[in-house]
Amino acid sequence: MKIIRTVSELKSALAEARSHGTVGLVPTMGALHDGHLSLVAKARAANDTVVVSVFVNPTQFNNPADLATYPRTEEADCRLLEGAGADIAFIPTVDEMYPQEDTRVFDLGPVADVMEGPMRPGHFNGVAQVVSKLFDFTRPTRAYFGEKDFQQIAVIRRMVELQGGYDGLEIVSCPIKRHSDGLAMSSRNVRLSSEQREVAPCISLTLKASVNMARERSLEETRRWVTDTIDRFPFMKVEYYEIVDGLTMQPVKNWEDTEYCVGCITAYCGEVRLIDNITYFNHTTSDAK
Numbered sequence: 001m002k003i004i005r006t007v008s009e010l011k012s013a014l015a016e017a018r019s020h021g022t023v024g025l026v027p028t029m030g031a032l033h034d035g036h037l038s039l040v041a042k043a044r045a046a047n048d049t050v051v052v053s054v055f056v057n058p059t060q061f062n063n064p065a066d067l068a069t070y071p072r073t074e075e076a077d078c079r080l081l082e083g084a085g086a087d088i089a090f091i092p093t094v095d096e097m098y099p100q101e102d103t104r105v106f107d108l109g110p111v112a113d114v115m116e117g118p119m120r121p122g123h124f125n126g127v128a129q130v131v132s133k134l135f136d137f138t139r140p141t142r143a144y145f146g147e148k149d150f151q152q153i154a155v156i157r158r159m160v161e162l163q164g165g166y167d168g169l170e171i172v173s174c175p176i177k178r179h180s181d182g183l184a185m186s187s188r189n190v191r192l193s194s195e196q197r198e199v200a201p202c203i204s205l206t207l208k209a210s211v212n213m214a215r216e217r218s219l220e221e222t223r224r225w226v227t228d229t230i231d232r233f234p235f236m237k238v239e240y241y242e243i244v245d246g247l248t249m250q251p252v253k254n255w256e257d258t259e260y261c262v263g264c265i266t267a268y269c270g271e272v273r274l275i276d277n278i279t280y281f282n283h284t285t286s287d288a289k
């Protein structure tokens with residue numbers, strides 16, 4: 001595996017790869033775990049060349065403390081990527097990615113106006129900035145994103161549309177990888193104390209239980225039950241729980257109002273902000289799942 005730190009080296013390494021094969025890109029912020037590696041495995045299975053970027057993107061952090069405490073484990077990341085069969089680890093500095101301030105404002109529309117949008121002002125614009133740069137530099141055939149960040153995938157699809165499609169680039173969404181107790185894997189989990197780590201699975205367990213409940217209760221009752229149940233656990237505070245249309249991200253009022261129904265949650269466990277989601281049902285035949 002090649003470790004590349006500059007954009008010019010990345011472009012020249014890929015010019016050849018792209019001329020005779022497919023390129024899969026997996027954007028990450030490092031501190032890699034099995035969730036990330038499941039994306040790399042999917043990319044490895046479908047592409048001739050696999051590029052994984054490892055870059056803690058400052059423009060998507062609206063909270064400086066979160067940026068400062070974000071785990072950075074480059075050596076371990078490289079070992080894991082080598083083991084997962086990546087061809088290139090792209091690990092640029094902030095100056096390399098942003099030689100000038102990126103002042104672009106993306107018109108991300110309604111998908112970015114809800115949930116993480118208002119809660120983390122500027123976050124999705126920062127995500128669009130960094131991912132569009134990565135797409136420009138890499139020109140991938142396919143790019144892989146995890147459904148843990150469910151709304152982010154809709155935002156990326158919108159950004160791709162705004163940028164003209166990147167030559168038919170396919171956005172591949174990948175299922176959430178969980179620990180055996182149900183907690184969604186996340187780089188932030190290492191910041192949980194051992195007591196908090198024991199409590200944190202209440203998020204996914206409650207979401208799962210709510211799927212059965214949804215058969216008998218209204219959407220609003222289910223939504224409130226999830227929030228109230230999680231809030232009763234020590235350390236836990238739900239920031240929002242929204243039940244949305246899985247394509248438009250817009251909150252729905254009744255189960256019958258959508259064909260693709262997903263519950264998206266953000267909850268604090270102590271100081272650590274955790275996100276998760278669950279699909280209640282998906283009756284669409286759309287590829288954009």
Ligand code: AMP
Nearest residue numbers: 028029030035145146148149176177185
């Ligand atoms: P991050 O490093 O947190 O920016 O994540 C990089 C990519 O890995 C994003 O597309 C995430 O959605 C994805 N990812 C992170 N955690 C998981 C997980 N537990 N399961 C599946 N994908 C994940």
